[in-house]
Amino acid sequence: MTTADQYPEFRLRLPNGGPEARGRHTDEMGTNGSRRFVVLAGQPVRPDVVPSFQQVRSAHRLREQLLAEGRIKPSQTWPGWLETADTITFNSPSEAGAVLMGSAVNGWLVWKTEDGRPLADFLPGASWGPNRAWLVRGSNATGLDLVQRMWLPEGRVSLAAARLRQGVEPGLSKEEVRVLVQEDYEATATYSQKQDLVEELHAFLSRMKPGDTVCTVSGGRLYVGEITGAVEQIESEDHRSNLRRPVTWQDEGHPYDELPEALQQKLSAQHDVVELTAVQAAIDGLGLTDEELADEAEAIERDPSVEIPAITVRRDPELPEPTDELAAELLVHETAWLREVRDLLADDRQLVLYGPPGTGKTYLALKLAEFLGGGPEQVKLVQFHPSYSYEDFFEGFRPQEHPETGEVAFRLTAGPLRELADLASREGNRHIPHFLIIDEINRANLAKVFGELYFLLEYRNKSVRLTYSGDDFALPPNLFVIGTMNTADRSIALVDAAMRRRFAFVELSPRTEPTSGLLRRWLDAQGKDAEPADLLDALNARIEDPDFRVGPSYLMKKGVYRNGGLERTWRTKILPLLEEHHYGEGIDSEKRYGLTALRRSLPEPGA
Template sequence: MSNPHPEFRLRLPDGGPVARGRLLDEKGVNGSQKFVLLAGSPIRRDVVPSFEKRAASAHRFRQKLIDDGLIAESATFPGYLEATEDIPCGSPSSAAAIVLGRNSSGWTDWKDDSEHPLGDFVDQAGWGPSRTWLVRGPHLVGIDTVKDLWLSGGWVSLAVERLREGIEPGMSKNRIRSLVEENYESATHTQRVRLVDDFHFFLSRMKLGDTVCTTSNGLLYVGEITGTVERFVSEGGRSYLRRPVEWQSIGYPYDELPDEIHQSLSGQHIVIDITSFQALVAGLGRSDEELADAVRDTTGDPSVEIAALAARREVELPEPTEELAEKLLAHDVEWLCEVRDLLSDEQQLIFYGPPGTGKTYLALELAKFFGGGPEQVKLVQFHPSYAYEDFFEGFRPQEDLVSREVAFRLTAGPLRELADLASREGNRNIPHFLLIDEINRANLAKVFGELYFLLEYRKQSVRLTYSGDDFALPRNLFVIGTMNTADRSIALVDAAMRRRFAFVELSPRIEPTSGLLRRWLEREKRDTEPADLLDALNSRIVDPDFRVGPSYLMKKGVYREGGLERTWRTKILPLLEEHHYGEGVNVEQRYGLRSLRAVIATSPEAGEPDLS
């Protein structure tokens, strides 16, 4: 009987010759569909350095074929090897790996004459772009499921003991939900929701060619799904859904994995779609050169963006420039570089100081510079009634646009929105900034909730209070807060929060704030008297938390007719009246313009305290 499948082709790298093969209906011992590499097919002479470790079985099979003479020097294709006769292989991926000398997904790399991938010709549910999954092995007494069963047997499984017969690949999520509701009555609502997701992923979303990961004893193992799902009953009577998998030969230690994969591993679901980290998984065990070669093999275009290379790059904040220092009127670039280094190391930073020291302005400008524009910056302002539901997620009343009925729906807050944006494919190497103005005015433990933990442990994830999702803070999300020390002392911020943030003081007594007004006046070509007055004023204020910042005097209105007197009377003196409330201090006499101008006129040392 003739083979019903068409002939498939695989072009070798750099515009090389084309190998040929056919899919077989026969299946291997683990359920994977076999593939035959046709005689005369060219084969790459060299293999990539990681091939022996990542695909030991394919590497051994290739070497045995060479030793047995089934692969030999090619007379037709100089510089290549050649299949001397038809070679049956355990799967399309195994055949592609032999031809290319590296790991390969045969379901997408083998194509017909019209460039349609091999996977299009196999009956299965949900064919489409390949995805990456994490499946956790069950804990059985005395058995390491992953090593003793999955890796050695070449499959992955999911327990379905209480599901009735008749479940099928490709079933809709709604049908699966009905079965779970019927067969798992004693489970809690949350447990049933998770079971529906797990069964739907395993039955209907997974497909040939998808990548699957699992963990055992501190190692991450990676493989490729090579067959359709089937129901299997073990010798002990346990019922499973099972899929054949071609596992790589090595495991990757946890401490060598990227942060994003760490975050996925700390979640609680059994089956997790980690396609957003597909490029990171693809890069495990490969050098940058191998990844570049793999892209050239697939696309033939070396200019194509290499997702795996981009994903493994560290998030870098740009170096501050002289132009930035001039724009911000910083006293030198080194101070800005120190702020950059603190953000790079800690990822959370707070500017603190008296009012008017430019904390919010500086935070905004630095965030836009480091993030590459305002699109990556979101600002929120804390206040005493601000809550977790406002900040992260919670149920809020919303009107249905059709029925006009109002119902409570789970709504994302600014942190959740920014985190989702920062974690999207293509955004992970772009810094994103959340600015929290007046961070110490809210009840921080109430606002942050379980997110407190994530600020310190970025590699971990937590189960969210409302949605129940596993959530982690992206590595490219930075937090900058501002704190007005005249509103509430920094000492009132609890130790847990102080441990999670770096603190940078902005105060009239130190740079870059102390000389900021004078530098601004010089740039604006204005008289420096306001700077002299401010220095004299602050020299008379003993408590550094209540000294006055320069931003009150860096506005155009101050320099209109009578503007300085008006600003001093309506902005600055009221601050000091509140500070000295109940002390019997004559604020006008001590801090008024007439008094300060007299000091400046009679003494060159305007900065000396005059507390009489």
């Protein structure tokens, strides 16, 4: 057995300007598989604890036990602090640091030598760097729930590696793991199974390290712990837990249905080992209120000028309230209508503006998205058409020229949805609303264009495995979709129930506001005569099918009000639209819908 004297002395600065505690690392294994850490008598201990400390299962209980036994007592050396009354041997550096600090800590990084080197530097073969978070599944290991049966009671996490040869060293590169998997699982796993095994084994053997967060799901609850030691390979009796790591688990699990959406998305990935580092802040805040998190940050002397990630990550993307100025700019009849559209987007995150041509659907979608997103940089527009495909919309292989060799080859290329989703999910962008405008959304085969993403429009808290890249993908919570649908092109009645479930529908029709009075408000703002609005009302009164009534945007252009502009617009844009609608019916469009006929139907001025 190696003694503590073979390691240098390590120091731990207590918070709030507190004194410095000292201890030594050993090679003696603790009960949970980590190396023990020794703190001598007379070392300072923080007198209080942070709110989350009760979740640190064994350390909290141990601290309470040591206080009750008098092994931690009021300090004579540091008034207002506590101190150790005798030598205490802890199961791990993290347990020692947690008891002394009264908070969860990564002992491998907070215990440092006099010249500032962390304890981690003295452990050979380990991979060190920023802490990571991981999901390891144990509730479906060959039909058994290892979480309840072994992991929680014994303080460990494991990975089945039934055919992996004995004596595998930690710290292997991915290529070295790939060779082992290819040789050891040659005839017992498919190609895709081997690919998954390489990723999972490499993560468990080489990327995980003491101090990392580990999560698992069992019985509808998420359990969180800290890895406290190195990987161990054993010949387990049932081959369900050949690779093991010691873990200090928190006392209580968290109800899965109450977890933040971003965390649920990551947890839904169908792999046995999944990196959760991107949602570490959401994990850190589980079970704590904002006030408790703020108190904890203050207690560990966090920089007050920096937002607390665990609080920041809880904020839903906020859509600003539409203003009277916006309503005036868009010539909407009342601000309350815009607020309702905004609320629909906030609730459903997907919305369709539908109506006849010329009702301003695309213009309104763009302007509203720019206002709600804070500018045009957060808005991307695509237009669907019958030949539009998944590869065009999301990702696919396309011919591209190599910038240096000039060689043309098919390369995986992101489409507009993937590009916008990647932008919205970047650090720093996650609380900024981003908008995808899909013009003429009903002109494409939606099931074909969206592919597996169609599922995500309804289940935003899930992720799916992508067809081409094989990545796990989820729609960011701050990504909103606004579609426009021309009812003259394809009736709204033909939209299937699947799409109706995924989108809120808002009508823009000449028969209702804000469209019915839009042209009249525009003419008034421009100081022009109201005759074009009267003519449009008379025209739409003669069109029986509401899906083919004509919208006001045809008459909201400067060219309409130059010499002969109204007659020209009516003859070349409005009448052809109605002639196509009545094709084969033998109706004289000019006689029924022409300007001369409509003007005759209008009441005389002053009548």
